[in-house]
Amino acid sequence: MKVHHHIRAFEQVLASYDGKLPLHRHLVVYFKQHKQMGSSDRRWASRYIYSYFRLGKALAQLGAIERLAIADFLCNTDLSLVTDHAFPAASAHIAKPIEEKVAFLKSQYPAFKLEDVFPFSAKLSDGINEQDFLYSLFVQPDLFIRVLETHLPTVKTKFEATGIAVKELSDTTLALPNGTKLEQIIDDTRLYQVQDFSSQKTGLYFKPQPYDYWWDCCAASGGKSLLIHSIEPKVKILASDVRETSLGNLQERFIAAGIKDFQKKTIDLLQNNDQILHHYEFDGILLDAPCSGAGTWGRTPEMLYFFEEYKIANYVKLQKAIAENVVKYLKPGKPLIYMTCSVFKQENEEVVNFLLEKLPLKLEAMELIKGYQDKADSMFVARLIKQ
Numbered sequence: 001m002k003v004h005h006h007i008r009a010f011e012q013v014l015a016s017y018d019g020k021l022p023l024h025r026h027l028v029v030y031f032k033q034h035k036q037m038g039s040s041d042r043r044w045a046s047r048y049i050y051s052y053f054r055l056g057k058a059l060a061q062l063g064a065i066e067r068l069a070i071a072d073f074l075c076n077t078d079l080s081l082v083t084d085h086a087f088p089a090a091s092a093h094i095a096k097p098i099e100e101k102v103a104f105l106k107s108q109y110p111a112f113k114l115e116d117v118f119p120f121s122a123k124l125s126d127g128i129n130e131q132d133f134l135y136s137l138f139v140q141p142d143l144f145i146r147v148l149e150t151h152l153p154t155v156k157t158k159f160e161a162t163g164i165a166v167k168e169l170s171d172t173t174l175a176l177p178n179g180t181k182l183e184q185i186i187d188d189t190r191l192y193q194v195q196d197f198s199s200q201k202t203g204l205y206f207k208p209q210p211y212d213y214w215w216d217c218c219a220a221s222g223g224k225s226l227l228i229h230s231i232e233p234k235v236k237i238l239a240s241d242v243r244e245t246s247l248g249n250l251q252e253r254f255i256a257a258g259i260k261d262f263q264k265k266t267i268d269l270l271q272n273n274d275q276i277l278h279h280y281e282f283d284g285i286l287l288d289a290p291c292s293g294a295g296t297w298g299r300t301p302e303m304l305y306f307f308e309e310y311k312i313a314n315y316v317k318l319q320k321a322i323a324e325n326v327v328k329y330l331k332p333g334k335p336l337i338y339m340t341c342s343v344f345k346q347e348n349e350e351v352v353n354f355l356l357e358k359l360p361l362k363l364e365a366m367e368l369i370k371g372y373q374d375k376a377d378s379m380f381v382a383r384l385i386k387q
């Protein structure tokens with residue numbers, strides 16, 4: 001029977017995954033090694049494994065297939081063979097809104113608790129609506145692109161022409177269904193950058209001036225540098241990261257975006273870098289800190305299952321140490337932009353409070369950008385001015 005084929009494929013993928021690699025990378029390797037799986041098999045196996053992890057540790061006492069049937073019911077509006085087989089009562093409720101689905105689930109499984117999906121609600125930053133945030137974890141976020149204002153109408157029309165449901169969220173932001181094959185629709189990759197909507201919104205706090213010199217000190221492959229450049233193309237940038245490989249990607253992206261006035265350096269901000277940086281003074285620093293990423297777990301639901309709470313404190317140590325190390329290279333009167341893609345108060349407001357106590361900084365503004373309202377990630381941003 002076909003459902004047993006689905007179940008076996010799911011069980012094999014689940015058994016192969018230990019949470020060490022991001023799930024999407026694991027699946028690429030797994031499917032390469034299992035060439036006998038056709039595209040439909042791969043699609044179903046991906047759907048099942050992603051749905052499964054969205055259930056976090058809820059109903060952990062049940063067997064994997066029953067949990068999968070429940071998870072797949074919560075996360076999708078079309079009935080899967082596994083849900084039909086292992087949770088048939090759910091079929092009449094499959095297309096209902098998530099609030100009603102959860103109520104129905106509780107009527108069938110009184111032990112179900114949303115808190116077991118995400119057991120960290122007490123740690124959420126101020127202003128997050130707990131219920132909305134928890135429900136958003138059952139939904140795959142959209143794909144967002146940042147487009148130059150002048151190109152937006154052309155780009156939007158191209159998506160519309162292929163029948164893709166595209167939403168215009170701002171003069172520069174389009175939302176697309178996840179999995180949209182961008183390169184097949186827009187051949188000129190210079191016309192857009194993939195960047196989450198909340199990440200794009202952090203740019204409202206940068207406020208660069210022409211000819212400013214900014215340091216993107218945890219640059220990875222340059223998402224925030226590209227953003228500041230799109231806001232003020234005359235800004236000069238030093239991009240650094242402890243990982244040399246990500247700076248290679250950054251260079252490619254900068255060149256593709258036509259950015260010439262930049263320098264890149266491999267710098268470990270847990271070390272003393274006075275030898276390399278003693279003569280540097282910046283008009284602004286972007287500190288997009290390493291963090292738990294809890295604001296992005298809608299995209300990486302495996303974290304709901306594998307994340308361990310002690311890691312938050314490790315990230316906090318890293319965030320504080322990095323911030324303490326960079327502020328000395330900031331000119332007085334100029335901003336440190338502290339950002340995380342975390343929803344945990346400890347990594348957000350509490351780090352800001354620590355920085356205000358410990359360093360000559362004054363808080364101008366901070367915000368937890370609630371992505372769950374827009375099928376986006378959630379991010380935190382604070383603008384702190386050096387005294």
Ligand SMILES: C[S@@+](CC[C@H](N)C(=O)[O-])C[C@H]1O[C@@H](n2cnc3c(N)ncnc32)[C@H](O)[C@@H]1O
Nearest residue numbers: 218219220223224241242268269270288289290
């Ligand atoms: C949240 S990511 C940055 C994302 C990037 N700004 C963007 O917009 O795509 C955090 C980065 O901090 C870097 N990082 C972690 N520890 C570091 C350290 N000790 N010194 C410098 N960078 C570090 C990581 O390599 C990672 O690329």
